[in-house]
Structure formats: structure tokens, C-alpha cells
Amino acid sequence: MTLAEAARRRNEARRNRTAESPQGTVDPSPSGTAVSSARGAASAKGSLFGWPLLLGFLGVAGLLALSLFTGVYDVFGGDGGAQMFQITRIPRTIALVLAGAAMAMCGLVMQLLTQNRFVEPTTTGTTEWAGLGLMLTVIIYPDASIAARMVGAIIAAFIGTLVFFVFLRRVSLKSSLIVPIVGIMLGAVVGAVSTFIAVQTDMLQSLGIWFAGSFTSILRGQYETLWIVAAVVVAIFILADRFTVAGLGKEIATNVGLNYNQILLLGTVFVAIATGVVTVVVGNLPFLGLIVPNIVSLIRGDDLRSNLPWVCLLGIAIVTICDLIGRIIVMPFEVPVSLILGVVGAAVFVALLLRQRKVG
Secondary structure, rough: OOHHHHHHHHHHHHHHHHHHOOOOOOOOOOOOOOOOOOOHHOOOOOOOHHHHHHHHHHHHHHHHHHHHHHOOOOOOOOOHHHHHHHHHHHHHHHHHHHHHHHHHHHHHHHHHHOOOOOOOOOOOOHHHHHHHHHHHHHHHHHOOOOHHHHHHHHHHHHHHHHHHHHHOOOOOOOOOHHHHHHHHHHHHHHHHHHHHHHHHHHHHHHHHHHHOOOOOOOOOOOHHHHHHHHHHHHHHHHOOOHHHHHHHHHHHHHHHOOOOHHHHHHHHHHHHHHHHHHHHHHOOOOOOOHHHHHHHHHHHOOOOOHHHHHHHHHEEEEEEHHHHHHHOOOOOOOOOHHHHHHHHHHHHHHHHHHHHHOOO
């Protein structure tokens, strides 16, 4: 059995179980994975491209165009408007695309590997570990370049994600709520350690700035390293079938000839790279990897391959909308995008929990 065949059989089995369920939903798996409704599963399409996706591209393109021309400075009539447009507006918009797509994909990968829809870098402590690595790098090497800071953040994020997976294996009860609670607790401990170190080294203000996700400081010459996460997104597209099979569990993945531990390690590396880079350049983008895959799955079902473009587009759209609101709401000042994204993400998180309780 090939990986693609295993993925197709998984979707067919889910659709069959959905049709037989009196409530129109499938019973949650022992790991607590919430499964899409019958309507969502039926709407999943095998084709990767179509006119709905084209409309999605056009909608996101419209939001990005609006981002390019939104701001206090008049890029049309002001002195040096063209320069300001190239130095600030274009880099900021590119950063919105890269960060939004990467963090949404990270959430999708983590949900597959943990078989839990409530998992993403914010709810596993990965972001807090990346912040700790960034701070320790600056403490040890005060003049560290942005590349060196990224290396420190990526290594710490990788270690933290591995710690989460190891801890998760030792937890006997793996309901849909226990898993993210474990991650949030681990993240809280790491955050407390980071705060203590920051107080001792007089870096508390810097720590607050790093965790306040914002695109305000994105300028030409400072955002280019974000292109690294574009490679992560492409790699996830290429390995989508393998991640899908790994999401079925270690036993099934091994039976179809997949090296489960290797895919788990590879997924951890991808998540660590994307989270570390985004944390250093932009900051924390809470709940983005949680809400995007869940919304796409509710609408389109669980056909991972055809959902990947939608996950990217929706991630970009949500980040762009939150950034636009942050720029407009208290103009000429700006509200950090993490604040607005946190409010929206928390509301969606609660809604997902209530829905899980209702169908479970």
C-alpha cells in the first residue's frame, strides 16, 4: 500500500463512518481528535485547484493590496512616498504572507502528529521556548546578528517541541483537552523561567517587545530572513502524504512502510524552524495555527492535500485582517497584531471547545 492510497482510504473510512453516525459526525478517536461533520467531509475535493481556490487567491490579493496602501504616511503625495512604499509597505506585506502561511502550516503539522485539533506552537510551549532561546542568545552574545538569534531560537524551539512530545508519551490520558493543557502548562513554566532571567539581566522590556507580535518594525533589510519559512511551507506540501499517514498513528504508519519516528522528527524540525524565524522577526502570533486548520477542516473536510492551499490562504488572510485592524483602530498609532489575533483566536478556541463538547 502506498502512502497516497493510505491517505485516500483514511478519507473514505471517515466518510463511511460519518454516513452511519446518527448525529452526522464520527466518534472522536482515543487521542481526542475531533472529526469533521458529514457536510465537511462530503465537501472535500480531490482536485488541488479550481475556481473556488481562484476566488480565494483573488480575495487574499485584494487584502494584500489594501495592506500596501494603508498607513499614516501618504505614499502618493508625501515627500519620498515611493521610497517609503519600497522600504516599509512592500516588506511588511511580504512578511504578512510568509508569517501567516508558515504558522498556519505549523499548526496543521502539529495537529497531525499529535492527532489533536487543539495543538499548535502556542499551545505546546514552542513559542515560549523560541523566546527563551532568543533571549539566551542575546545574553551570551550581545552583538549577535539576526541570523545567530534565529539559530538560538530554532534550537530552543526544537528542544522544547521534543520535550512536549516526550512528555506527551508519558501521559496516559490523552483526551482532546488534556494535550493542549499539558502544552500550555509547559509553556507557562518556560515563560516564567524567561521572565526570571529577564528580570535578573534587566531585559524584561526586550522580552515584552519580542513576544508582542507586530509588523511595525518590518523594514527592507530586516525581513529577508523570513524567506526561510517559504522553504518550510514548500517542504510540507511535498511531504503532505507522509504527514497524513503519520497522523493515523505509529502502528498504521509502520504497517504501510513509513518510518514514523523519522517523520515525527522531520515535522518537529519544520515547526521549530518556522516558529524560531517568525518569533525573531515578527514575534508571537497566538492561536493562528489552531484556528486556521480547524476552520478549513470544518468547511472542506479532511482531504489534507487539497486543503493545503486553503490553509495558507486563510492564514495569510487572518493575519492581514488583524494587521489592518491594528493599523486603523487607533490611528496614527498601531495595536500589535498579536493582541487582536489573541482575542480572535481565543474566541475561536472556546467555540471549538464548545462544539467538541456538543458533538462528543
